[in-house]
Amino acid sequence: NSTRIVLASSSPRRKQILGNINLKFDTAKSNFEENLDKSSFSSPIEYVRETARQKILEVAQRLYQEEPPPELIIGADTIVTDGKNIFEKPSSKDHAIQMLTSFSGKSHKVLTCVVLVTPKSSKTFKGRDTLNDQLDITQFEEISEVFMPELPKEVIKSYVDTGESMDKAGGYGIQAIGGSLISGIRGDYFNVMGFPLHKFCVELRNIYKM
Amino acid sequence: NSTRIVLASSSPRRKQILGNINLKFDTAKSNFEENLDKSSFSSPIEYVRETARQKILEVAQRLYQEEPPPELIIGADTIVTDGKNIFEKPSSKDHAIQMLTSFSGKSHKVLTCVVLVTPKSSKTFKGRDTLNDQLDITQFEEISEVFMPELPKEVIKSYVDTGESMDKAGGYGIQAIGGSLISGIRGDYFNVMGFPLHKFCVELRNIYKM
Structure with missing residues (x-):
């Protein structure tokens, strides 16, 4: 079948999670800079909503000028928060340790x-200035809680030395060596990996009336 | 290094989880039949304890007659329970649907x-009849809670039709397509996959005084 689905993310974890459910898709990296001013948002959730939206809109503006236009574009942004501060990818090993x-x-x-992002019933696109009128945008969030026991300094240091921290929000990967640092979670595990699989499947069934 | 570690399990999930933390190990399948009478145990936890113990002891009896004897044998058994009933691998597709x-x-x-299972300080083994005196056995459990939303019949049926159910306790694999059926968990995700990674790492540090 020729339905074009695009994952607007270069995260290998998101690719893997969506691959798990046998979804066929292309990927496209967003060129949005992800530099929104965190202090201008009233809460971490407002920040992640706007970042996710800007990321996918940048991709949508490009892809809806191509043929065939995608039937569905999937975008996501993940952050870690202690309730007050927002943690994204660490900028250095020291930052990850911190x-x-x-x-x-x-x-x-x-x-x-x-x-x-899905096209409205009319599938004729007439240039970027009217893009928003021609697309349906569905947006949802998922929050999971992660419990980390008291970790000895050396454990943190040797974990960061594995190099696993650097491309991951919060500085750890729960699906790999980082999983040994976590005593438990409450919520969707795949969300902790970067993509809330269950809610996504529910939304998909809503959109396509399955 | 020549330390011999053996995973006494043929579960590909357990292999993968231990592979995640870069542990080098061989695998050995237990020939224990796993047919203990469930009704003779006072609770599901007593049943899983005894099954796990019998499985690893069967492997240990064979392996400690080999050279070099393993420094560490790792065994596990996983069940699913609603508090009263014990669910293991389904015996058929209908059983999985049920x-x-x-x-x-x-x-x-x-x-x-x-x-x-680790050898006591003396590493000379003198035949199977004295095996228990020569080994240290450490045993622990982990419990995780899994939340499944109301699933339409067709969703259950089409999931079971993927074939993923058959070799998994409870009839689903959280790490693959089955993950889309789960709205959330409370506890260690890897335990739901079949091996509680965090507690294992803590125990290992205890045993080896790391």
Whole structure:
């Protein structure tokens, strides 16, 4: 079948999660800079909503000028928060150590906003200025809580030395060596990996009336 | 390094989880029949403890007659329970549908017992009859709660038709397509997959005084 689905993310974890459910899709990396001023948002959730939206709109503006236009574009942004601060990808190993040290002995939250873009019934696109009128945008969030026990300094350091921290919000990957640092979660595990699979499947069934 | 570690399980999920933390190990399948009489145990946890123990002891009896004897044997057994009944691998597709239907709209628990076998300080083994005196056995459990929303019949049926149910306790695999059936968990995700990674790492540090 020729339905074109695009995952607007370069995260290998998101690719893997969607691959799990046998969805066929292309990927496209967003060129949005992800530099919104965090202090201008009233809460971490407002920040992640706007970042996710800007990321996917940048991709949609490009892809809806192509033939065939995608039937569905899937975008997402994930952050980690202690309720007040927003943690994204660490900028250095020291930064990763600092993040993990601040999570040690506490719980934190992983917040993902997913944005789904589908064309409105008319599939004729007439240039970028009217793009918003021609698309349906569905947006939802998922929050999971992650429990990290008190971690010895050396454990944090040797974890960061594996190199696993650098491309991951919060500085750890729960699906790999980082999983050994986590005593438990409350919520959707795949959300902690970066994509809330269950809610996504429910939304998809809503959109396509399945 | 020549430390021999053996995973006494043929579960590809357990292999993958332990592979995640870069542990080098061989695998050995237990020939224990796993046919203990469930009604003779006072609770599901007693049943899983004894099954896990019998499984690893069968492997240990064989392996400690080999050279070099393993430094560590890792065994585990996982069951699913609604508090009263014990669910293991389904015996047929209909059985899997029946299990998943009984989980739909409720939460259930995944219970894993891990058994670690290490030689006592003396490393000379003198035949199977004195095996128990020469080994240290560490045993612990982990329980995670899994939430399944009300699932339409067709969703359950088409999931079971993927074939994913058959070799998995409870009839689903959370790490693959089955993940889309789960709205959330409380506890260690890897335990739901079949091996409680975090507790294992903590126990390992205890055993080896790391």
